[in-house]
Amino acid sequence: MSVGSLNLERVSDQPLTLDAALTDEAVLSTYRRMFAALARDSGAVVDDPALVDIAETLFAAFAEAGEEWLTHEQMRFACRTYPADQFDNRLRVLKGLGAIREVFPKPNQLRYRASFTSVVGLMFIRRMMDDGGQSEMHRLLALEDLNVADPRTTMEEARQSAANMARAFRLWALELVTLTTGTIEELREQAPKLWGTEEIARRAQGLHATILTRWPELDRVCTDLRAAIYAYSDASRRAAGRLADSAGTTRNLTLLPTETWRTFTQTASPERLAAVLDGFVFDAPAPWHDPAAIARAVDEAPRPVPAQPTPPRSALPDPGPGSSLDGSADAALERLTAVAESLLGEASRVALADVLGRDWPSARRMLADLTTVDLRPELPYRLAWSDELSIDPDREPAWLSHGYLERT
Amino acid sequence: MAPANGPHRSSHPEPTATGAATSAAGGTSTAVGDANTSAGGAVTAEGRATATAGGAIAAAGGAIIGARGPLAAAEVAVAHVWARAAGPVRLGAGVAAPGGMVRLTRPDSTGEALPVWPDGVTPSLLEEHQVAPVTVERSGETRRVLAAALKCCWSDQQADPWPGDPAPVELVLDTYRALIGRTDDLMRNWAIGALRRLHDSAWVVLGDGVVSLGPRCALWPEESHAQLRELVRRLPEPQRPELTVVRDADIVAAARPAEPAPGAGADGGGRVEAAAGEFDDLLAGHDERRRAELVAAFMVVEHAAEPVQEVRFAALRDPALRRTLAEMLSRRGRTLIQHRDRWTSGYDDDVARAAYASGEERLSVSERAVLALVLVHSVAIPRAEGLLPEDSWLSPHPTPVEELRRHTQLPIGELEAALRTLRHAGLLGQVKAGEEAGGYVPGPQFHRLTPAARRRLQEELILAAGPNTPLAAAVLARRSAR
Numbered sequence: 001m002s003v004g005s006l007n008l009e010r011v012s013d014q015p016l017t018l019d020a021a022l023t024d025e026a027v028l029s030t031y032r033r034m035f036a037a038l039a040r041d042s043g044a045v046v047d048d049p050a051l052v053d054i055a056e057t058l059f060a061a062f063a064e065a066g067e068e069w070l071t072h073e074q075m076r077f078a079c080r081t082y083p084a085d086q087f088d089n090r091l092r093v094l095k096g097l098g099a100i101r102e103v104f105p106k107p108n109q110l111r112y113r114a115s116f117t118s119v120v121g122l123m124f125i126r127r128m129m130d131d132g133g134q135s136e137m138h139r140l141l142a143l144e145d146l147n148v149a150d151p152r153t154t155m156e157e158a159r160q161s162a163a164n165m166a167r168a169f170r171l172w173a174l175e176l177v178t179l180t181t182g183t184i185e186e187l188r189e190q191a192p193k194l195w196g197t198e199e200i201a202r203r204a205q206g207l208h209a210t211i212l213t214r215w216p217e218l219d220r221v222c223t224d225l226r227a228a229i230y231a232y233s234d235a236s237r238r239a240a241g242r243l244a245d246s247a248g249t250t251r252n253l254t255l256l257p258t259e260t261w262r263t264f265t266q267t268a269s270p271e272r273l274a275a276v277l278d279g280f281v282f283d284a285p286a287p288w289h290d291p292a293a294i295a296r297a298v299d300e301a302p303r304p305v306p307a308q309p310t311p312p313r314s315a316l317p318d319p320g321p322g323s324s325l326d327g328s329a330d331a332a333l334e335r336l337t338a339v340a341e342s343l344l345g346e347a348s349r350v351a352l353a354d355v356l357g358r359d360w361p362s363a364r365r366m367l368a369d370l371t372t373v374d375l376r377p378e379l380p381y382r383l384a385w386s387d388e389l390s391i392d393p394d395r396e397p398a399w400l401s402h403g404y405l406e407r408t
Numbered sequence: 409m410a411p412a413n414g415p416h417r418s419s420h421p422e423p424t425a426t427g428a429a430t431s432a433a434g435g436t437s438t439a440v441g442d443a444n445t446s447a448g449g450a451v452t453a454e455g456r457a458t459a460t461a462g463g464a465i466a467a468a469g470g471a472i473i474g475a476r477g478p479l480a481a482a483e484v485a486v487a488h489v490w491a492r493a494a495g496p497v498r499l500g501a502g503v504a505a506p507g508g509m510v511r512l513t514r515p516d517s518t519g520e521a522l523p524v525w526p527d528g529v530t531p532s533l534l535e536e537h538q539v540a541p542v543t544v545e546r547s548g549e550t551r552r553v554l555a556a557a558l559k560c561c562w563s564d565q566q567a568d569p570w571p572g573d574p575a576p577v578e579l580v581l582d583t584y585r586a587l588i589g590r591t592d593d594l595m596r597n598w599a600i601g602a603l604r605r606l607h608d609s610a611w612v613v614l615g616d617g618v619v620s621l622g623p624r625c626a627l628w629p630e631e632s633h634a635q636l637r638e639l640v641r642r643l644p645e646p647q648r649p650e651l652t653v654v655r656d657a658d659i660v661a662a663a664r665p666a667e668p669a670p671g672a673g674a675d676g677g678g679r680v681e682a683a684a685g686e687f688d689d690l691l692a693g694h695d696e697r698r699r700a701e702l703v704a705a706f707m708v709v710e711h712a713a714e715p716v717q718e719v720r721f722a723a724l725r726d727p728a729l730r731r732t733l734a735e736m737l738s739r740r741g742r743t744l745i746q747h748r749d750r751w752t753s754g755y756d757d758d759v760a761r762a763a764y765a766s767g768e769e770r771l772s773v774s775e776r777a778v779l780a781l782v783l784v785h786s787v788a789i790p791r792a793e794g795l796l797p798e799d800s801w802l803s804p805h806p807t808p809v810e811e812l813r814r815h816t817q818l819p820i821g822e823l824e825a826a827l828r829t830l831r832h833a834g835l836l837g838q839v840k841a842g843e844e845a846g847g848y849v850p851g852p853q854f855h856r857l858t859p860a861a862r863r864r865l866q867e868e869l870i871l872a873a874g875p876n877t878p879l880a881a882a883v884l885a886r887r888s889a890r
Contacts, residue, residue, distance in 0.1 A: 198876040241882035248799035249862035253788040256874045261788050264873035265781050266815045270822075273777035276868045280861065281493045281760040282853055284770065285609045285833045286624075287544040288531035288711070289551055291632040294558075295639045297551035301588050 054082050054090045056122060058100070062114035069103050069111035094118075137168070141203040148210050155215045162211050162221045165204065169228035176235035184246050187239060188255070195236035204229045336373050339366075340381045340405065348407040352383075353390070353400055360396055370405060380408050479506050482762070484686075485741035488523055489755055489763035492740075494770050495610045496520040496623045508686035508740065512570070512623050514678045520623050522610075523740070524683045526691065527703050530629060531711045537704060537720070542713045542834050542852065546602065553602040556584040557612050559640045561621045569636060570626035571678040574618040577603070582646035605832055626680045687736050698722075698729065705733050710742070713834070713852045715750035724751050745858055754856035774822040775829055779850075780869070781816055782807045782836060786849050788869060801854040801862055806839040806847035 028049060046052060061078035062070060070078070072091075079087045094100045099118035103111045127136065144161050147153055176195060179187045208229065212222045244252055253261075265273075343355045352370075356363040374383040388402040479487065487506040491497050497509070499519045505511035509521040525531075534541045544550060560575035560583055584599050585591055607614040610622040628636065691699050705723035708716045716724070723729040734744050741759035745752050755763075771779070785807035790796040796803060812823055827848065830836040837851045857865065867883045874880055 195878045198881070236878040237881050237885065240878035241885060244867075244879060244882045244886065249859055250787060250791060250796075250799050250801060250866050252866055252870060252879065253791040254794070255879050256788075256792060256870060256877065258789055258792045260874050261784050261792060265784050265811075267817070268872070269817055270773050270777040272872060273780040274773040274775075276780040276783075276865075276872050277771070277776040278868075279761070279764055280865070281489060281755050281764050282771070282835055283492055283833065283856070284495050285605070286492070286495070287542060287547075287550075287609055289544075289554055289611060289624075290530065290532040290535075291628055291635045291639070292532065293547075294551045294555050295635060297548045298555050298587065298639060298643065300548060301552055302590075 048086075050082065051086065051090055052122075052125070054079055054087060055094060055099070055118075056126075057082075058090075058094070059114050059119050059122060062100075062112075063119075069113050071110050072112070075112065137172075137200055138203070140168075141165075141200065141207055145203070145207050145210065148207065148214065155218065158211050158215055159218055159221050162208070162218065162225045165207065166221070166225040166228040169204065169225075169232040173228070173232040173235040176232075176239050180235070180239045180242050184243070187243060191239040191243060191255075195239055201229060201233045333376070333379065336369060336376065336379060339369050340373050340379070343370075343405060344381075344407060350405050352403045352405065355405070356397075356400075358396060363397060373405075382406050382408055481739065482759070484508070485739060485756070485759045486763045486766065487521070488740040488742075489759055490767055491521065491523050493755075493763065494767060496522045505681070505683065507684050510626060510683045511681040512626050512678055513681055519678070519681075522623050522627060524627065525703075525707060526685070526687045526736070527699070528629060529703055529707060530627065531707060533704060533707045534711055537708060539708050539712045539716055540714065541711055545605065545832055546598075549598055550602045550605055552587060553580070553584055553599050554606055554611055555639060555643060556580050556587060557603070557606070557619050557621065558625075558636065559583055559643045561619065562636075562640060565637050565640070568626070568630075568633065568680065569628060570621050570623070570680065572621045572625075574615065574620040577614070577617055577619050579646065580619050583643065586644040586646040608829075608832065686739055690732055690736055694732075702729060702733055702736070705729075706736055709733075709737070709744065709751055709753040712752070715745070715747045715752040715855055718749045718751060743858060745856065747855065752855050754858050754861070757858055757860045760861075771829075772826070774818060775826040777818060778812065778823060778826040779830055779835055780872075781812060781818075782848050783850060783865070783869065784873070785811060788873075801850055801857060801865065802852075803849050806849050808847040811847070 028047065057079050058075060061075065065074070075091065076084075076087060079090075091100065095112075099115045100112050101115065103113050124136075144165065147161060148158050176191065179190055204225075208222055208225050211218055211225075240255075243255060344350055356366055370383055373379050373381050382405075383403055384406055385401060385403040390400050390402065392398060392400075484506040487497055488508065491509065496512075497506075497520065499505060499511065499521050501517045503519075505519070505521040508523055510524045511519050511521055513519040531541055557575070557580050558569060558572075560580045561572035562569045563573045580603070581596060581599055585595065588595065603612060603614055603619065606612040606622070610624045612622045612625075613620045691702060694702065701722040705721045708721060709724075718724045723733050730744070737743060737753055738756060741756050741763065742753045743756040745754045783801065786803040786805050787796065787801055790803060790805045795805065809827075812818070812827075813820055816823075818826075827836065830851070831838055831848075834851045834853045836848045838846070839849055840846045867887075870877070871880050871883060
């Protein structure tokens, strides 16, 4: 598979950010380092972390299938989220190396099974990825401890074991030393995976003591081992020291994993938590209540709502204003007819200028009534307006358009 | 009611406070006889409990200056740190107040000392410069309760408000009730909560069933007394039934110690002795304008909630003035702290260490534990997850209350009380978001940690959470090398 097509693939499902690329590169470099001892040439390790995911998905599918085994189609289905070419590539390699084999070795075999060794290997790889081998070292030390305590173990085996341990610690220490002199970013990234906790040092020293007590003649190898352990502890401390010095005022908090912090908050006693703040001086509450602010607060107090007294009522029976208004349509028509008739009298047509009063308030009431009359088709009166307009500043209204009320 | 009820711990859970508060408020006839004999002894007998109560009484049990003669500059700075960290400082009989502090002298010539501000300004200066002061929790309610207490305690209005006369808690509550026109239990609980907060900040002294004005009331400037008189005049008189079981005067008399015990804060009487101007030599060399700028900058860095912008204050912009400002602060055990182009002030590391060594722990174990938990959840964990880019102890990631309630070793009652105290002191900020979300973040006080203090806090957390890691070993190695 070409690198170009790989990139295209990735662009399609998520943007290839610099961060993502860096993370991938870090994962790949760990893979390369782990299998350097087994690789035939330097290009033999996967160039995309997704390829390992395919293998893991396949193994999970095999575990699910049990004795049914899996056909090629079923394998493809299990890995349906991955592109076909990546899947084929993986399957070819896995088959070639024997991680996936035919159930029975005969031609045209359609069903496959997974190799137990490869599955375990993959588990190991994942663990190594998580903590850079710290927990492996723990396990290894625990196993070696058991081994050297076993009465069947020979001196030669113990020598071998001590020598291996010494070598591992030395290499680990060397890596840390290199990191310590390198860039602070790389140190921050890598060191916490590599440096040993006191636990590891203690276990290693326990192992060393067991070997030395049982086979005093191995003191030479043990001295080597002891030196390696010390060198490793020292390198760990130095790397941590450089980080502690270089960081800001909260940056080092990143160097403990989230889980450690969570465990601390959940399990620590109040006294242990409180001890963190021993020696810190904080301000006592001392708000300032200015007289003006107090006065303002009093002014803004939610006022008691005074009970609102009902207005005084007359002792006499009061039917209210309801009956004084006759709401019926007939009454309104009658009133309007009366108004019109009183203006017209006997005449069939009367000029408005003659009937309007001298004061505007009564004139405008009159005009309103007449307009209503005009707009009521059932009443036999109409207003007729002419274009004439007389203006007389001494009179009220001073502007008067000429019009007539007519009987129809 | 227990005879030795003593001063209140501030950590009573407020919602259930009615019972406790009633017993503190006294007003029952049985209380009077006992109180006569116990009230005097309570303050002195419960040394430790009193000391941790915060505020006026706290300092009475904590920092005591007994030495005669003028204090050295370093001692004055330490005294100022005490006053800021634990409230008013208690003075032995006849002992002069440290420079820059007003002396509130009792009839027996003991007293309390409180810092005052240069040139007669008060923190209300911040308002003129439009800088937000530290927020007061439920400020309106708290100030109205203070007004009610003032009305009840300031009996002789020709004199200064402080010291005034003690008044029964019930009278203060009745006055407050008349002011807001509500009589329900909720109002009563809120008012008692406000009284307790005022007690913690030394604005009132809650004694055995009585309230008196706290030392901070002596800091109201002379020219504002007319405004206070007018305010007290405006407050409505409480409507009280004529015949209470015990007359107010008897409650007050009962709460008064039989013979004046030293440092009994509830006792009336006393006078204010003005502070010696501590900055005069520094300020004298500057003209009026510069002097005002220096004082303004001093007030904002000391009292603003957040660091203030350099460009807004001449005394922060100008290096020469800033030097004078730093000198003023250092006389009070303070130092300037820079956050990029913003400034605030904090305790000077050396002075704080000296003050811590000689004073008493002010925060209780559960309060410090809760604070540490919030620091881990809001700062350490987001940082470890790469969510908090800023190198700071403030954080936008709230610690959910549920997390504190469910997944820690703290009893819930202590947790709630501690959260309230820490919030009140500005050590925690509450973030509200919807029904479930929200929680607590480190409060504005964390702006005031010096870089050395911030680094030490980080180291202490690492030592506590991962004591066996090489990182902890490196921290210890570095400390022992120093």
